[in-house]
Amino acid sequence: MTNGTRWALLGVTAATAVGVGRTVARRRHRHQPERQNGWYVVRRGVTVDRPRDAVIGFWTDRERLDQALVGWAVLEQLDDQRWRCVARDPSDGGTEWRAEITVDGPGTLRWRVEDGPVPQEGRVELADAPQGRGTEIRAELRYRSGPLRRAFGLVTSHEPDLALRDTLRRVKALIECGQVIDTRRDPSGRSPAQEKATDKVREKLMTGGRA
Amino acid sequence: MRALCWEGVGKLAVRDVPEPQVRADGDIIVRVRASSVCGSDLHLINGYLPAMREGDILGHEFMGEVVETGPGVRRHRVGDRVVVGSVVACGGCWYCRTEQYSLCDNSNPQPVFTEKLWGHSPAGILGYSHAAGGYSGSHAEYIRVPFGDVGAFPVPDGVPDDSVVFASDAMPTGWMAADFCGLTGGEVVAVWGAGGVGQMAARSAQLLGAERVIMIDRFPDRLATAADRVGVETINYAETDVLEALRELTAGRGPDACIEAVGMESHDVGAAYGYDRVKQSARLQTDRPTSVRQAIMACRKGGTVSIVGVYAGLIDKFPLGAAMNKALVLRMGQMHAQRYIPMLLDRLAAGEIDPGYLATHPLPLEQGAEGYELFEKKQDGCLRSVLHP
Incomplete structure (x- = not known):
């Protein structure tokens, strides 16, 4: 190989590496949540095919709400405007989350996690969807997490953003059809070990999905 | 109970599996009386989707008898004979409210796969892989049907099981294909694929006003059946240049509407087909779009191309220029079962459509794997194997 060929190859390799690197960096940048004073900020929305009153009605109907939260979270009313929510994450060894929820007005509420693995707070606003398509639930979530911890969270499906998307999907399903469909224990010809592996795949296919 | 399970690419086996249980208020449990194989299962069995x-129970086109109902079920009672639409629909979202049931927002509990692949997640489908929700299928003695009030329909007395089973999928798919064509009466419609769905699409096009239906396939027995049972004209693409033939059969215009009822494993002859096979085998494209290309090229200027054959991902050499410059209307989708089934059951009871002849091979569940082989290889004149658990 002549020196000229070597230089040409080196040049092509370097140009390719820089090009690929830039593309990857841009892609990463596009997928990073916004950062504000050390907080990650994400905004997620879901459209529920019910008028705004019906969506508010769901949250104020204690019986339906408790039914919806069975096995997932317990709500305790502190006063007219404030609630305490204790949630347990069974997929994470039963980690407990405690949050305070404050109702600011019709269709607006805030929450703040007081005790949990990741500090977070957020707010929810309701808006009428266009063309009579119901109500847009718009949520803004702020959480503190290091970049490494965030990457780890994305891999292990324990990232607050993924949990927010799941919650919105769950809320939409509960309001629209009264249940969150689950196929985890449907019959199959799998051995217990195969079923366990399939459950992990299911978990990946469920986490963070939108309606 | 016994069930036909997928055991790896190209491998099926009947296994002992647990029985399904009512798990939500709206669930019903159906004892399956007839469950048909479907061309779209082949894409799953062969690993294209x-x-x-391993262990997933296949089957989505079925009918049977209600044996248990959840506390919230209003329209069905134990003992009812029902046919069930293969797409799962919640009945409460905007898509269901506007009768676009196969786009239901709430029936796929595992939306991440299709969201990444297609941008949004459509409805779940029974027995149709983890992309469509991971539901257990109907090639089993019993099946859980979620949202039973929305998805199951009582069957009129006197219509045999092996006829009504096709009201679950082949008939509504065929009807929707013809419905997409916007027929007003007197049109010429070409249909690619003389399988169950293609033949139902041809019959539906006739009922919706088409004056002539021309069917394209390469199996003489299927074409002969279609000519005999549905009264269509036929083109064997292995022997005839399809585009030339369609032009001449329509005095140069081309068909007013072209229905594609073949899907991602379509066949053809010639070098272009070889190229598609190589690309698909190397996974450089997921689907073989031979018949879609032909439909677009054949369709008259300003006509409609209606696609109900199943496609999963990416294709190559799509003639977008032809579609654009001929101002074609392209319509496609998984069928909205719940919209069409009640009307189709009425037509079935009135004898306007009789799909019973599609069930060429009624078989016990234990012979499920053999049923799929007969169907895939089109052996012994097989149009559809229908399993009886």
């Missing part, structure tokens, strides 16, 4: 897990 890589979302199957």
Whole structure:
């Protein structure tokens, strides 16, 4: 190989590496949540095919709400405007989350996690969807997490953003059809070990999905 | 109970599996009386849609008898004979409210796969892989049907099981294909694929006003059946240049509407087909779009191309220029079962459509794997194997 060929190859390799690197960096940048004073900020929305009153009605109907939260979270009313929510994450060894929820007005509420693995707070606003398509639930979530911890969270499906998307999907399903469909224990010809592996795949296919 | 399970690419076996249980208020449990194989199962069995897990129970086109109902079920009672639409629909979202049931927002509990692949997640489908929700299928003695009030329909007395089973999928798919064509009466419609769905699409086009239906396939027995049972003209693409033939059969215009009822494993002859096979085998494209290309090229200027054959991902050499410059209307989708089934059951009871002849091979569940082989290889004149658990 002549020196000229070597230089040409080196040049092509370097140009390719820089090009690929830039593309990857841009892609990463596009997928990073916004950062504000050390907080990650994400905004997620879901459209529920019910008028705004019906969506508010769901949250104020204690019986339906408790039914919806069975096995997932317990709500305790502190006063007219404030609630305490204790949630347990069974997929994470039963980690407990405690949050305070404050109702600011019709269709607006805030929450703040007081005790949990990741500090977070957020707010929810309701808006009428266009063309009579119901109500847009718009949520803004702020959480503190290091970049490494965030990457780890994305891999292990324990990232607050993924949990927010799941919650919105769950809320939409509960309001629209009264249940969150689950196929985890449907019959199959799998051995217990195969079923366990399939459950992990299911978990990946469920986490963070939108309606 | 016994069930036909997927055991790896190209491998099926009947296994002992647990019985399904009512798990939500709206669930019903159906004892399956007839469950048909479907061309779209082949894409799953052969690994073209890589979302199957070992042990998954196949089957989505079925009918049977209600044996248990959840406390919230209003329209069905134990003992009812029902046919069930293969797409799962919640009945409460905007898509269901506007009768676009196969786009239901709430029936796919595992939306991540299709969201990444297609941008949004459509409805779940029974027995149709983990991309479509991971539901257990109907090639089993019993099946859980979620949202039973929305998805199951009582069957009129006197219509045999092996006829009504096709009201679950082949008939509504065929009807929707013809419905997409916007027929007003007197049109010429070409249909690619003389399988169950293609033949139902041809009959539906006739009922919706088409004056002539021309069917394209390469199996003489299927074409002969279609000519005999549905009264269509036929083109064997292995022997005839399809585009030339369609032009001449329509005095140069081309068909007013072209229905594609073949899907991602379509066949053809010639070098272009070889090229598609190589690309698909190397996974450089997921689907073989031979018949879609032909439909677009054949369709008259300003006509409609209606696609109900199943496609999963990416294709190559799509004639967008032809579609654009001929101002074609392209319509496609998984069928909205719940919209069409009640009307189709009425037509079935009135004898306007009789799909019973599609069930060429009624078989016990234990011979499920053999049923799929007969169907895939089109052996012994097989149009559809229908399993009886």
